[in-house]
Each structure stands twice: as C-alpha cells, then as structure tokens.
Amino acid sequence: MRASVYHDVNDFRVENVETPVIGFGEVLLKLKACGVCGTDIHKAIHKTVNPKTILGHEYAGEIVKVGEGVTKFEIGDRVVGAIHVPCFTCHYCQRQQYTLCPEFKETNIDPGGFTQYIRLSERHVRHLLFIIPDTLSYLHASLAEPVACCIHGQKAANIRPGDNVLIMGAGPIGLIHGQLLKHKGVSNVIISDISAYKLSKAKEFGIDYAVNIKHESLKDVVDKVTNNKGVDTVIISAGVSSLLPEAVQLLRRGGRVICFSPFDKNPEVKIDAGRFFKDEISIVGTYSVSPYEFDEAILHISNGTIDAEKMITHEMTIDQVGEAITFAASPDEEVIKVVIID
Ligand SMILES: [Zn+2]
Ligand SMILES: [Zn+2]
Structure with a gap:
C-alpha cells in the first residue's frame, strides 16, 4: 500500500509499505480521511519523531477486514477512533487520568494515518472505535479526534454559562474550543492570534471578540469586556510558552489557565507566582483524549455545534502530506484545517 513516510523536515516520501496483517480481535481499516493535526506539524518540524515514521492520527475509515473474535463491528462499518488506548487498571487509570497511563503512548495505530490501510489492535477495537452516523461524511467525521481532545481539555476547567473565556491561538484547536x-453558553469568548484570516474565521464561528495582537492590546480588550475583573478561564492553544505569563496576568481572581499545547521549545517561563495564594488562581495542563469524549464529539459535529464545513478549508492527498504540513504551519496562509483524503 502507499504511505507518506516522514524522513526529515520538508522530506516526506510516498513509499510502498506492507499492508498490515490483522490478528485475533483486530480490524483493518481503509482510510477515507485523516486530518493534519498541530501535533503532526510539531513532530515534523521539531523532529520529535524518528525518520521513517508515518504520522497522522485523526482518522476516519471503512472496516474492510475483521479478525476472529470481533463481534462489535463488521465489514463495511464506517468508524472513527483515536491513536492511544489506556490500560484501565493502573494507578493513573484508576484515578481516571487515562492519558497519563504508561501504556497509553505505547499503543498506536499501525502504521499511521497518512496511508491507505491501518490495523487497529484488539484494545483499540474494544474501547476506541465509534460508528459514524449515516448523515456524517468521512471528511467531517475526521474532526472527531480534535473535537474530543477539546472536550477533554475543557473538563479540566469548570466552565459555566455566563463566563468570560480567553482563547490564545485561533488555529483549528482554538476555533473548536470557541464553538x-x-x-x-459562555457569555464572552475572546480569541487572540496574529493571523487576520484566522481571526475573521473566528468571527464567522460566533466568537465574540477576535483580537489581533499585532495591532491591539489584549489586556485592554480583556479589561473592557470583563470590567477590569479578568477572565474566568484562559485556554492556551498555541505552542508558545511565553503566552503563559500573559495568561496568568489576564485571569480574574480564582481563574484558571488551561495549557493545551506543547511548550517544548523554551519551556522555562517566569510567572507571577504570588497570584496562587493571594488570588487562588490555578494552571492546569491537558493532553490528548480519553475514550469517553468521542460520543459527544461525534454528536457536536453531526448536529452542527462544530461547523465542519467551515473548519475544513483544504483537502489534499497522500502525495501532498509534506506540502500540507508546511502549508498548515505557515501563519501567512489562509488555512484552518487540512484533511488528507484518498
Ligand atoms: Zn490531533
Ligand atoms: Zn493505565
């Protein structure tokens, strides 16, 4: 089968690789759509994965083979799922911190989403595959994983109707959060970015205030919207660690920052730690998704809470994965979500 194989920055090659063979309890999926995620971009550009890796994990596809013992699914089923599965029994899993499970990152789809077929392990099949409703296309269903990640992230903040929330970063993740x-029922959603295009899209999604930090002071907007109180929650959805000190500064007393992005580059920042005790602020991190957010994500896409049509701005093919990653990563391009289709 054909696959787009990562070798280096700007070096993706379409190669012929073995089609995976399935075993007991496993299924073979023919990929129909696979979204390019911010983490794929991060991995490719910052070289956090080994050469010869096949990236891509926001998959939607059709089951074309089922292994012995599979009873939940049959050939022809249209499904979405995730990449990692927790063990459900370790110290972390017992405390519902599934994404911290040591086995979580050991479990993968085989070989990756930017290819034609993937093998899903018995554990994936048992816990992590979800039927796509008939009314939903594969293309739109491929948003299930990022939407589920955002639902997972928002669970870390006790967000209420009437709140004021700031989202830093108007990429696909920031825009999903906004919707x-x-x-x-959040009263005021403020989103910040440096891309005029992304900010104009934010307005189309009903986000109340779109702030271009190249031209406007974010603090002034937050002060005005919240009557100088500060926002209830800040969600950082851009991989820029220097946003954290600013986020801390823009919180109301008792507010919370959700860090929803890798800060591997320059991870050390200075924040006003005096606010923890005096103002009871908190900073929490959130990573990936558990098996318990998918149903809700699929529902939000099929009922239009998430406007998939507007979110997916580009469709490209397996031959164009390298191009798609460079394109999606460029702040100057008019792009929100790129999905690889075959
Ligand atoms: Zn993703
Ligand atoms: Zn576990």
Whole structure:
C-alpha cells in the first residue's frame, strides 16, 4: 500500500509499505480521511519523531477486514477512533487520568494515518472505535479526534454559562474550543492570534471578540469586556510558552489557565507566582483524549455545534502530506484545517 513516510523536515516520501496483517480481535481499516493535526506539524518540524515514521492520527475509515473474535463491528462499518488506548487498571487509570497511563503512548495505530490501510489492535477495537452516523461524511467525521481532545481539555476547567473565556491561538484547536464554549453558553469568548484570516474565521464561528495582537492590546480588550475583573478561564492553544505569563496576568481572581499545547521549545517561563495564594488562581495542563469524549464529539459535529464545513478549508492527498504540513504551519496562509483524503 502507499504511505507518506516522514524522513526529515520538508522530506516526506510516498513509499510502498506492507499492508498490515490483522490478528485475533483486530480490524483493518481503509482510510477515507485523516486530518493534519498541530501535533503532526510539531513532530515534523521539531523532529520529535524518528525518520521513517508515518504520522497522522485523526482518522476516519471503512472496516474492510475483521479478525476472529470481533463481534462489535463488521465489514463495511464506517468508524472513527483515536491513536492511544489506556490500560484501565493502573494507578493513573484508576484515578481516571487515562492519558497519563504508561501504556497509553505505547499503543498506536499501525502504521499511521497518512496511508491507505491501518490495523487497529484488539484494545483499540474494544474501547476506541465509534460508528459514524449515516448523515456524517468521512471528511467531517475526521474532526472527531480534535473535537474530543477539546472536550477533554475543557473538563479540566469548570466552565459555566455566563463566563468570560480567553482563547490564545485561533488555529483549528482554538476555533473548536470557541464553538464548544459558545454552545456551553459562555457569555464572552475572546480569541487572540496574529493571523487576520484566522481571526475573521473566528468571527464567522460566533466568537465574540477576535483580537489581533499585532495591532491591539489584549489586556485592554480583556479589561473592557470583563470590567477590569479578568477572565474566568484562559485556554492556551498555541505552542508558545511565553503566552503563559500573559495568561496568568489576564485571569480574574480564582481563574484558571488551561495549557493545551506543547511548550517544548523554551519551556522555562517566569510567572507571577504570588497570584496562587493571594488570588487562588490555578494552571492546569491537558493532553490528548480519553475514550469517553468521542460520543459527544461525534454528536457536536453531526448536529452542527462544530461547523465542519467551515473548519475544513483544504483537502489534499497522500502525495501532498509534506506540502500540507508546511502549508498548515505557515501563519501567512489562509488555512484552518487540512484533511488528507484518498
Ligand atoms: Zn490531533
Ligand atoms: Zn493505565
């Protein structure tokens, strides 16, 4: 089968690789759509994965083979799922911190989403595969994983109707957060970015204030919107660690920052730690997704809470994965979500 194989920055090659063979309890999926995620971009550009890796994990596809013992699914089923599965029994899993499970990152789809077929392990099949409703296309269903990640992230903040929430970063993740927050009844959603295009899209998604930090002071907007109180929650959805000190500064007393992005580059920052005790602020991190957010994500896409049509701005093919990653990573391009289709 054909696969787009990562070798280095700007070096993806389409190669012929073995089609995976399935065993007991496993299924073979023919990929129909696989989204390019911010983490794929991060891995490719910052070289956090080994050469010869096949990236891509936001998959939607059709089951074309089922292994012995599979009873939940049959050939022809249209499904979405995730990449990692927790063990459900370790110290972390017992405390519902599934994404911290030591086995979580050991479990993978085989070989990766930017290819034609993937093998899903018995554990994936048992816990992590979800049927796509008939009314939903594969293309739109491929948003299930990032939407589920955002639902998972928002669980870390006790967001209420009437709140004021700031999202730093208007990429796909920031825009999904914005749509979920408006659906939750958040009064004022403020989003910040440096891309005029992404900010104009934010307005189309019903986000109340779109602030271009190249031209406007974010603090002034937050002060005005919240009557100088500060926002209830800040969600950082851009991989820029220097946003954290600013986020801490823009919180109301008792507010919370959700770090929803890798800060591997320059991870050390200075924050006003005096605010923890005096103002009871908190900073929490959130990573990936558990098996318990998918049903809700699929529902939000099929009922239009998430406007998939507007979110997916580009469709490209397996031959164009390298190009797609460079394109999606460029702040100057008019792009939100790129999905690889075959
Ligand atoms: Zn993703
Ligand atoms: Zn576990």
